[in-house]
Amino acid sequence: MIPGTFDYHAPKTLKKAVSLLNEHEDAKILAGGHSLIPLMKLRFAAPAVVIDIGRVSGISRIRISDGHIQIGALTTHHTIGSNARLRRVCPVLPETANEIGDLQVRNRGTLGGSVVHADPAADWPAAMMALRASFEVAGPSGTREVSASDFFVDMMTTTIGDGEILSQIRIPEPPAGSGSAYAKMHQSASGFAITGVAAQLTLDESGNVSAAGVGVTGVAPIAYTASAVEDALVGKAPDEGAIAAAAALAADGVQDANEDHHASGEYRMHLATVLASRALASAAERAKS
Amino acid sequence: MPVAKSVGARIKRREDPRLIQGLATYVDDLQLPGMCYVAFVRSPHAHAKIQSIDTSAASALDGVVSVVTGADVNPDVGGVPCAATDFPNVQVPEHPVLAEDKVRFVGEPLAAVVAVDRYVAQDAVDLVEVDYDPLEAVSDAEAALEPGSVKLYDHFDSNQAFTWDLEGGDVDAGLKEADRVISQRFIHQRLAPNPIEPRGVAADFNAGDEQLTLWSSTQIPHILRTQVALMIGLNENRVRVIAPEVGGGFGCKLNVYAEEAVLGHLAKKLERPVKWMESRRENFLHTIHGRDQLGDVEIGMKNDGTITTLKYNVVADVGSYFQLLTPAIPTLTGLMLCGCYQIRNVSMHLRAAFTNKMSTDAYRGAGRPEATYIVERIVDCVADELGLDPLEVRRKNFIVKDSFPYETGTGLSYDSGDYTIALDKALKNAxxxxxxxxxxxxxxxxxxxxxxxxxxxxxxxxxPSAAMPAGGWESGTVRVDPTGKVTVLTGIKPHGQGQETTFAQLIADGLGVDVDDVKIVHGDTDSVQYGTGTFGSRGTAVGGTAMIMAMEKVKKKVKKFAAHMLEANIDDIELEDDRYVVKGNPERGVSLADVSGHAHRGIDMPEDTEPGLAESHFFEPSNFTYPFGTHIAVVEVDKDTGEVDIQRYVAVDDVGNIINPMIVEGQIHGGIVQGLGQALYEEVIYDESGQVLTGTFMDYTMPKAHFFPRFELDNTVTPTPVNPMGVKGVGEAGTIGSTPAIVNAVIDALKPFGVRHIDMPLRPEKLWRLMNGGESS
Structure with missing residues (x-):
């Protein structure tokens, strides 16, 4: 890698990282490095200052307590993918993690880095939408909390301000009777999602859907919540017919679908329906067991 | 061949321990005192006039040693050579090492920066100001041949680079004779070879010795030495080329590139060692590409499936300039158009087009994958047309076993073959x-x-040299040291093919020594006699033969010495295990070390015998060799998504005699994956303005191990009479055989949807559309 010249800082606390970020113009945060470094390597990005948060303590843990799953922004995909408790409590999280890149990428790349980069083909945003995640953002005047639906603004753009750092991701702990899953088609070169659908279903005692969460990535400039799918399922038994009818609405309302030589917009929208159906079927299966 | 101990054994590759342990030396590992680093300024435009180049800011940057442009370098450095320009209607472009007036593809180099480290060099590249006058570009070969197209070369009549015609039999008579005639368009998309190690060059000029040493990641060190010496104006014996460890080539390092001459020139001019390592991005832009033909086939058939004629009318997109072998590659397609079938009436009409893209040249298979793809797809199209099993159409048209050597309609003489046994075995295995x-x-x-x-x-x-643009012979020297250890100097340049192992196996059996006592030296023009290099599945078939012939000369002398030492008749000396013994009296014997020690002492010599024990041989093959086989792919295509699941892959290859089955399997494995890469994933895409859309691994799909099932490999053995070992070559077989197998499988899966042909790569979306009421291509 032959990047341009930059200054390098490696703070040990979040507070210090935030203050460094606010002291310097043209500074970039380096977490796992899997988005920033390729850009710097091609000199598409040439920040004057790189603030490496790899040594910041307290932002790389998974905690499940008080009805919440809290994941530090610096937690690697591998850590999430191999967490046995998450596999039981919220299987869509490890399932998504294990669909990302390859082993080396999963060992270095982080949840926070992925959502902040907001690549339209990234895997995590689908699960964040489906699970109604919220993001704790640290800035010079303290922290604020943003819901996933407000967090993603546009392709590669979030609500995070220039002087802010994502610190924690908070997800409501799924109630008993819940199941979740992720279904994805890989872009063959990069391993990113051509389309990915994350789904969570909660069943009531009679086996009907009491709550549904469906997030779709890869199709639109930002990941979105497939509300039409969710609405179609609530109150119904998640059988094959109900799932198929609901999944068919997975790309409803998408205006400018993403398009490149790997896949047209039309195909991505179609895949959203197929993958929604698959993710919902697995989620229902898990909710029942 | 002697009775074999090593030959035929699965000996682990002797190259691997150093590779696995990081002990191998690649160009990038080379560090010399005072070494400078070179970075190139490359065109971001596909087609533009260069109005001016301002290097002042770059030159002023701290750490920059020199900045040179085409105007500085081209008077002293000749253009990039092409060894194959003898073609009808050829227009040969000037190919300066640094573009001076005009750039013709994205990535073309036009200036070079020399600096104290790679970072400064790259910073300085960003400071070179080039004033371009962008011109309209043409990236479509057929459009480039239309009258009125934008021209790459103002002084040429058109963008037509050359033409070439081949006709065997009478294709029109074949059409008349046919019960039915069908036509089909085939596209062989452009591919990037992508070896794991990109190119790299280092150069060091010693003014005292007037000696230039050039390290390059190349498949052809000797040819490179000749060409670089001519380009930069040094006597050839003042240039030493070293190809150190080479991390794969696949044909893209069977070439002479601008950077090799520029680095040599800069080292000489600056009298400082210089190094340039290609980035992956540069590799995508300015290392040769492969394939890129599109053509229409007309095929005549009898109702029983007999193919009566095959006409191929093709446009080859050669890119902007000729590299070393550019024009020769599509001609190999013509020669192999008949595949393993008795097609007596065959023709190819080729037009090559200049476009604003990187040049095409040899990429694993080099012209033959195109031929095999066409003929193997055609056989399936014929079966589809007639409602026959593709298997039966193949059997109907096979060249039969007892007709070898077989003269093809395209003028080749196939050495040996038995296509039915490989087919039957594969059918059974599958x-x-x-x-x-x-x-x-x-x-x-x-x-x-x-x-x-x-x-x-x-x-x-x-x-055969007469059929090759730059010689087809190969050289080998076998030297026995006074202590009986053997050193082989081979003119080939292995870069993954494993000849440090297989050649040692051959020598071990041939001379009666341990495999570990044989050292194979290659890739240094100061140590090794002139040779041709590694490409075209020739390393063992041609280079191995040269070595074996040299070894036989050594062995003859060893026997002469042994007879003298044992006071026996030379005709009675035979090699038994590791001793040369007197026939019928095996306790009377000497080892190779005994003989070599004696021969190097130089006293008590047999009559008319020189001291020492070293011989060379230059082998000129009498013919090519023709491996063959049957590949069977089993796929399931998901109707909802169009995704292809490769369930099984069964291959039976016949590459003649096998020296090391494990190495042969490794070559087949890699070859299959590369062929499947073309079928399913890979494509270099230039947009209409000549910009590359697939310039990183985020967009260009390299096949990965987890895409594939475990391959089920087997073989038959039909030795070739062309060389004494009976080996045919295995470097390209997998790539050539596998592409049509998988495409035929996917099209077979989609038969219920009325699909007869789909162009590669078979992306899921394409298949999904065809399975859901979309258009067949």
């Missing part, structure tokens, strides 16, 4: 009948299984 039954059952369930066959024959062991 359980073809069972697969067809399963296919029928699954179709009833709305699932789409496809079974694809490829019964390929290919041309290897390149080759």
């Amino acid at each position: 359980d073809y009948e069972g697969l067809r039954k399963k296919q029928a059952e699954l179709r009833d369930e709305g699932r789409y299984l496809g079974i694809g066959l490829s019964t390929y024959a290919e041309i290897c062991g390149m080759g």
Whole structure:
């Protein structure tokens, strides 16, 4: 890698990282490095200052307590993918993690880095939408909390301000009777999602859907919540017919679908329906067991 | 061949321990005192006039040693050479090492920066200001040949680079004779070879010795030495080329590139060692590409499946300039168009087009994958047209076993073959009948299984010099040290093929020494006699033969010494294990070390015998070799997504005699994956303005191990009479055989949807559309 010249800082606390970020113009945060470094390597990005948060303590843990799953922004995909408790409590999280890149990428790349980069083909945003995640953002005047639906603004753009750092991701702990899953088609070169659908279903005692969460990535400039799918399922038994009818609405309302030589917009929208159906079927299966 | 101990054994590659442990030396590992680093300024435009280049800011940057442009360098450095320009209607472009007036593709170098480290060099590149006047570009070969197209070369009549015609038999008579005629367009998309190690060059000039040493990641160190010496104006004996460890080539390092001459020139001019390592991005832009033909085939057939004629009318997109062998590559397609079939009436009409893209040249298979793809697809199209099993059409048209040597309609003489045994074995290994039954059952369930066959024959062991653009012979020297250890100097340049192991196996058996006592030296023009290099599946078939012939000369002398030492008749000396013994009296014997020690002492010599024990041989092959085989792919295509699941891959290859089965399997494995890469994933895409859309691994799909099932490999053995070992070559077989097998399988799966052909790469979306009411291509 032959990047341009930059200054390098490696703070040990979040507070210090935030203050460094606010002291310097043209500074970039380096977490796992899997988005920033390729850009710097091609000199598409040439920040004057790189603030490496790899040594910041307290932002790389998974905690499940008080009805919440809290994941530090610096937690690697591998850590999430191999967490046995998450596999039981919220299987869509490890399932998504294990669909990302390859082993080396999963060992270095982080949840926070992925959502902040907001690549339209990234895997995590689908699960964040489906699970109604919220993001704790640290800035010079303290922290604020943003819901996933407000967090993603546009392709590669979030609500995070220039002087802010994502610190924690908070997800409501799924109630008993819940199941979740992720279904994805890989872009063959990069391993990113051509389309990915994350789904969570909660069943009531009679086996009907009491709550549904469906997030779709890869199709639109930002990941979105497939509300039409969710609405179609609530109150119904998640059988094959109900799932198929609901999944068919997975790309409803998408205006400018993403398009490149790997896949047209039309195909991505179609895949959203197929993958929604698959993710919902697995989620229902898990909710029942 | 002597009775073999080593030959035929699965000996682990002797190259691997150093590779695995990081002990190998690549160009990038080289560090010399005072070494400078070179970075190139490359065109971001596909086609533009260069109005001016301002290097002042770059030159002023701290750490920059020199900045040179075409105006500085081109007067002293000749253009990039092409060894194959003898073609009808050829227009040969000037190919300066640094573009001066005009750039013609994205990535073309036009200036070079020399600096104290790579970072400064790259910073300085960003400071070179080039004033371009962008011109309209043409990136489509057919459009480039239209009258009125934008021209790459103002002084040429058109963008037509050359033409070439081949006709065997009488194609029009074949059409008349046919019961039916069909035509089909085939596209062989452009591919990037992508070796794991990109190119790299280092150069060091010693003014005292007037000696330039050039390290390059190349497959052809000797040819490179000759060409670089001519380009930069040094006597050839003042240039030493070293190809150190080379991390793969696949043909893209069978070339002479601008950077090699520029680095040599800069080292000489600056009298400082210089190094340049290609980035992956540069590799995508300015290392040769492969394939890129599109053409229409007309095929005549009898109702029983007999193919009466094959006409191929093709446009080859050669890119902007000629590299070393650019024009020769599509001609190999013509020569191999008949595959393993008795097609007496065959023709190819080729037009080559200049476009604003990187040059095409040899990429694993080099012209033959195109031929095999066409003929293997055609056989399936014929079966489809006539409602026959593709298997039966193949059997109907096979060249039969007892007709070898077989003269093809394209003028080649196939050495040996038995296409039926390889086919039968593959059918049995795959359980073809069972697969067809399963296919029928699954179709009833709305699932789409496809079974694809490829019964390929290919041309290897390149080759007779008269048929090669730059010589086809190879050299070998076998030296026995006074202590009896053996050193081989081979003119080939292995870069993954494993000849440090297989050649040692041959020598071990041939001379009666341990494999570990044999050292294979290659890739240094100061140590090794002139040679040709590694390409065209020739390393063992041609280079190995040269070594074996030299070894036989050594062995003859060893026997002469042994007879003298044992006071026996030379005709009675035979090699038994590791001793040369007197026939019928095995306790009377000497080892190779005994003989070599004696021969190097130089006293008590047999009559008319020189001291020492070293011999060389330059081998000129009498013919090419023609490996063959049958590949069977089994796929299931998901109707909802169009995704292809490769369920099984069965291959039976016949590459003649096998020296090391493990190495042969490794070559086949890699070859299959590369062929499947073309079928399913890979494509270099230039947009209409000549910009590359697939310039990183985020967009260009390299096949990965987890895409594939475990391959089920087997073989038959039909030795070639062309060389004494009976080996045919295996470097390209897998790539050539596998592409049509998988495409045929996918098309077979989609047969219920009325699909006869789909162009590569078979992306899921394409298949999904065809399975859901979309257009067939």
